[in-house]
Amino acid sequence: MDNNDDLELEENDKVIDIDQIKDENVKDVIYELPFGNALTLKETYSITSVEDTRFIVVAGPSASGKTTLVTTFYQLFQKGPVGSYYFAGSQTLLGFEQRAYYTRSSSKLSNPETPKTRRGISDSILHLKLLDSEKNKLHNFLLSDFSGEDYSSAVANVEIMREDFGVIKRADVIVVIIDGYRISNKKYRHSTIQKAIEMLQTMSAADVLSKSVIVEIVISKYDLIETKSAEDPNILEYVNEIEAKILGKVAKLPNNAIKFFKVAAMPQDATCCELGYGLLELLQSWTDVREILHMPEQVKLTSEFNKFQKRMLGATL
Incomplete structure (x- = not known):
């Protein structure tokens, strides 16, 4: 056989021209591939309708670290598995x-940062699909990236919260971000906690919290707090008191399922916190959501469809 692009065919071999194949049973099918942009709520239906999906709403004021948190998950998985x-x-x-x-060296910025999310929530949902190798299970996450300015305008305004954030x-x-930078500064410390409390109270008053929702309070930029503790030893004590301060004000949330986390997604000081500090624990909490939100056994099932579903899950009715 010559060293060229032509193949030698055996005597019984036939050359098949794909363009000449005609089958009346085969119809033209057009598959629409995703453009890769952030999704609208309507566009997420193709995911939620066929696969196990969790919708994670990340809320907080501008520059608190919402977008950095979401995008760091994506960047960590480019390096390898996370847990x-x-x-x-x-x-x-x-x-x-x-x-x-803008968090990478190729952007030529002196400090890693993410651009502000433009206002409006029409197309601000990001999709991440992960495989849990321990349980051999796939998880789909829809992560919101709504504007901090939009959240700030809705705090203490029930009508705006209900109209703009019904989603x-x-x-x-719901992940409520508390800016660690502002916590590290005595000037902004108390007002920052109060804003987080007001946001949750407004969500509750606007009736946008489902009865089964899990609320997670996440202190971002925790590396700055650790660094500040060298000159302000009381800051760590204050951080440890945040949980009690918030629980004392929002104890009447639908199911009182409130968790607290400390993260440093893109730490400025890598000596105290590694890249993605605290994100694995946060991710694990999201995959456990369905176990927390299980249907109580004392609820009487009247729908035959629901009864069948429970049997398939191994329940005894």
Whole structure:
């Protein structure tokens, strides 16, 4: 056989021209591939209708670290698995890239930062699909990236919260970000906690919190707090008191399921906190949501469809 692009065919071999194949039973099918941009709520239906999905709403004021938190998950999976979780796909790769670019050295910025999210929530949902190798289970996460200015305008305004953030009612988890930078500064410390409390109180008053939602309070930029503790030893004591301060004000939330986390997604001081500090624990809490939100056994099932579903899950009716 000559060393060229032509293949020698045996005598019985036939050359098949794909263009000449005609089958009346085969119809033209057009598959629409995702553009990769952030999704609208309507566009998420193609994911939620066919696969196990958790909707994570990340809330907080501008520059508190919402977008950095979301995009750091994406960047960590480019380096490898996170704990037992492996990247298994995303329909919003371009959306992640647009937000993550400014945290990289190629952006030529002196400090890593993410651009402000533009106002409006029409197309601000990012998709991340992961494989839990320990349980051999796939998880889909829809992560909101709504504008901090929009959240700030809705704090203490029930009508705006109800009108602009009704989508929150579909959330499995609401992550309320408390800016660690502001906590590290005595000037802003108390007002920052009060704003987080007011946000939760407004959500509750606006009836945008479902009865099964899990609320997670996340202190971002925790590396700055650790660094500040060298000159202000009382700051760590104050941080430890935040949980009691918040629980004392929002104890009447639907199911009182409130958790607290400390993270440093993109730490400025890597000597005290590694890249993605605290994100694995946060991710694990999201995958456990369905176990927390299980249907109580004392609820009487009247629908035959629901009864069948419970049997398939191994329940005894």
